[in-house]
Amino acid sequence: MIKYFLITIAAIFALCCQLIAEEKTNSASQSDHQYKGAFDTFYNYIRILNKNELTEENIRKLFNENFCFHGNPNLILSTHDDIKNFYHSIRNKTYPAICHPYKFTALKLHKLSYLPMTENSVKIALLDVFVTTPNNTPRKKMSFIYSLVFNEENNSWLLNSIEEVRVKNYPEWNRVNIRNEFKYSLKVPINKLKPLLASELK
Numbered sequence: 001m002i003k004y005f006l007i008t009i010a011a012i013f014a015l016c017c018q019l020i021a022e023e024k025t026n027s028a029s030q031s032d033h034q035y036k037g038a039f040d041t042f043y044n045y046i047r048i049l050n051k052n053e054l055t056e057e058n059i060r061k062l063f064n065e066n067f068c069f070h071g072n073p074n075l076i077l078s079t080h081d082d083i084k085n086f087y088h089s090i091r092n093k094t095y096p097a098i099c100h101p102y103k104f105t106a107l108k109l110h111k112l113s114y115l116p117m118t119e120n121s122v123k124i125a126l127l128d129v130f131v132t133t134p135n136n137t138p139r140k141k142m143s144f145i146y147s148l149v150f151n152e153e154n155n156s157w158l159l160n161s162i163e164e165v166r167v168k169n170y171p172e173w174n175r176v177n178i179r180n181e182f183k184y185s186l187k188v189p190i191n192k193l194k195p196l197l198a199s200e201l202k
Contacts, residue, residue, distance in 0.1 A: 035114060035122045038148040038157040039176070042124055045159060046182055050106045052091055059084045063159045064149060070163035071199055094201065095130070098140055102132035108184040110141065113173040120150040121160075125171050129184045129193060138184070141193040143167045167195035 041062055048058050063083045069075040077083045095104040111127035123145055130140040143165040148157050165171070184190070 034119075035116070035148075035157075037150070038114075038122050038124065041148060041157040041159065042146065043179060043182060046107060046109070049087070049091060054084055054088050054091060056080055056084050059087070061156070064151065067159065068161040070161055098196065098201070099130055099132045102134070102137070102139065104130060104132055105136055106131045107182075108138075109178045109182045110184040110186075110190050111170060111175070112178050113171065113175045115171070115173040117147075120152075121147065123147050123173075125165070125173060127167060127170050127190075129190070136187070138188045138193055140196050141167055141190065142196045142198065143170045144198075145171070164198045166197055 045062050048054060048062070059080050063080065065079060067077045067083050069077070069086075075086075077086055098104070108129045108131055109126055110129055111125070113125045115123040115125070117123060125143070125145045127141060127143045129138050130142075131137065132139050145163050145165055146159055147161040149160045150156070151158050178184075
């Protein structure tokens with residue numbers, strides 16, 4: 001009888017733990033809704049980067065002026081034209097160099113999490129994967145943190161800054177489910193991919 005009672009208590013405890021874990025997961029997803037506009041901007045950025053549609057019109061919709069690449073030293077891009085030229089160089093020179101001798105096809109996201117700063121600012125951390133030819137083969141992985149701010153004048157979220165992070169130091173903040181269009185398929189286990197750091201690229 002006592003044994004049966006203890007088994008029942010243990011089962012109830014395990015169920016409670018599972019429900020608490022699910023509640024935490026759900027609340028992370030729900031709190032993401034407060035920053036849905038920020039994630040929409042972020043995903044649109046990944047989309048235009050993959051499609052190489054880095055026009056000034058698109059850049060203006062996604063980036064704040066005086067966009068900053070945090071590093072040593074910091075790089076301040078004071079105009080949208082500067083931001084366009086910077087990302088055009090990354091997309092059409094840096095990415096091909098990273099993927100050589102293969103051809104870059106897309107960035108996919110393995111992890112995505114966020115850290116609320118204020119009602120009008122949030123940090124989004126990503127761990128991305130470089131997918132290349134042939135057959136959309138994964139090759140390398142990198143990690144960054146983007147800061148986004150809400151621009152009340154334009155009623156939109158804008159990318160405000162970026163900083164590099166070593167993949168092993170990826171911050172486990174409030175994790176969110178990645179939209180299917182951008183999700184890494186785990187075609188190759190993530191631990192088999194070579195980690196890169198932007199400042200160490202030659």
